[in-house]
Amino acid sequence: MIGIFKTNINTQKEKNRVIRALSGEFSATMCTLDLEDCDKVLRVDCPQMQEHQVISFVRDLGYQCAVLE
Structure with missing residues (x-):
């Protein structure tokens, strides 16, 4: 899987x-x-x-994460 996601990671x-x-x-x-x-x-x-695993993992770290459309 190659996934591309939108996040709120800033630093x-x-x-x-x-x-x-x-x-x-x-x-x-x-x-x-x-x-x-x-x-x-x-x-x-x-x-x-899979994409849902990445999203869940990043969210568990405290950040927003969604598939970039």
């Missing part, structure tokens, strides 16, 4: 925390977050994950 510290957590929990092959984009776009490439 470099938050970005690093979320990427580390996603990479550690799901062994994502690629995980990036664009803080410059107005939607704070999170991109996750992880074959063994």
Whole structure:
């Protein structure tokens, strides 16, 4: 699955925390977050994950997360 999500992650510290957590929990092959984009776009490439798992995980970390349409 390659997922693209809209988030409310705003700082470099938050970005690093979320990427580390996603990479550690799901062994994502690629995980990036664009803080410059107005939607704070999170991109996750992880074959063994589904979009709802990413959304739930990021929300559990305390951030908003939704599939970017």
